[in-house]
Amino acid sequence: MSEPGTYVEKSFKRDTNYITTRITADGRDGFPVEAGRYRLVVARACPWANRAIIVRRLLGLEDALSMGICGPTHDSRSWTFDLDPGGLDPVLRIPRIQDAYLRRDPEYPRGITVPAIVDIPTGAVVTNDFKQITVDLETQWRDLHRDGAPDLYPAELADEIEAVSEPIYRFVNNGVYRCGFAGTQDAYDKAYRRLWEHLDLLEERLSTRRYLVGDHVTEADVRLFTTLVRFDAVYHGHFKCNRSKLVELPALWGYARDLFQTPGFGDTIDFAHIKRHYYVVHKDVNPTGIVPLGPSLENWASPHGRQALGGSPFGEGGTPPGPPREVVPPEHNPALALIAG
Incomplete structure (x- = not known):
């Protein structure tokens, strides 16, 4: 599980x-x-x-x-x-x-x-x-590691990565589950408020910097991305995290698209598997097992403009990974073809 x-x-x-x-x-x-x-x-x-x-x-x-x-x-x-x-x-x-x-x-x-x-x-x-x-x-x-691999956990940034990541785990990564699986209104209300308080803090942090820690992708970004990429497709509706959609949060939406369009991130995402898992397995939350057809996913390929904030995804001397070995079916992630094209 x-x-x-x-x-x-x-x-x-x-x-x-x-x-x-x-x-x-x-x-x-x-x-x-x-x-x-x-x-x-x-x-x-x-x-x-x-x-x-x-x-x-x-x-x-x-x-x-x-x-x-x-x-x-x-x-x-x-x-x-x-x-x-x-x-x-x-x-x-x-x-x-x-x-x-x-x-x-x-x-x-x-x-x-x-x-x-x-x-x-x-x-x-x-x-x-x-x-x-x-x-x-x-x-x-x-x-x-491959030649040109990024340093995702630089020793000099390790403490900051963990300091930034700890509340992300508590209030965002795990926070969406605390909303979705809350057993009382009070438990849900508390989890919902904490989730949005921290998402607002992240929106502010990412409005002036391209990545969470330092000038290139680190472990901290990987940890946040996997929740953001599921947010509108699952957590907004299925887990009742519905104050705003990710697409309505300029910095977080731009940041998420920036990572999604970076080789190694978006090409690992299978939206069909994601939606089927949450909506079918969680019978206590969605007893009918109906999987929604939306939302539209092509917008993950839209321009993000985050390059203006500086930095680069893989750092000095870093290069993107090659084509994926394990390929997500194109119909499960329609934005990938738009990015490649």
Whole structure:
């Protein structure tokens, strides 16, 4: 599941009890960085997994870290590999990611989440700690980065990245879920106000700077983008975050389009999977399972004008990643053809 959690006083509280084993350059936890040994399991629908998809692509880790993609829906057990022939992941040879968790612990008691990194030789999950996964890809896997890869987690900016990201996680990334899964009017009202207070602060911050921290894309931008790109399609209506649409917020809308049009961001987005996941799986929020046809998505290709604020996406000496290895079907993201054209 992408949003395991419980209700505390009728408000949503995310289960953050992840498997914290790390894959590091020195192998301190018994899992050294090694090209070809691990498989990243994701679902394009999930914003937390989307972070890892973007970072892997920006850093050019496709040859070093293969990727299995689950379909947009799941049952109470876990995400399934229903997009693959025969319903089996072609590398792990399992039908659902739960199987890799049970290889790690036959009585695994917590949420079955994506992203997860699986040790291919044993078939067991190494980690599902989504925040640490991307930071480690950025810092521990450096020897395997492509030439021209951006530094998404510069040591001199690490503290600022985390300081900016912490309230984004609390009030925006997780805040939309606290709105959508609120069990009382009071819990919803509190989550809604906190969400919009912080989005207003971000609108102000991004009105004078192109990126959240520094002069090029960092981990902080990846973390915010995956919520913004889902906002109008899902969170505005489905989660009742409806004070304004993203398209009505000049700085945030321009910022989101700037990132979307940057190779490695928009080309990872599957709007069809995103909408199908939220509107079909969340039966408590949308009992009919009807998936809306809107909103229009072509506007993600419209000019943003953010270059006037300075900076560059990949920093000095950085270059964009090549064409994506795992291609989103054009009908699932119509803006991509307009950008390419």
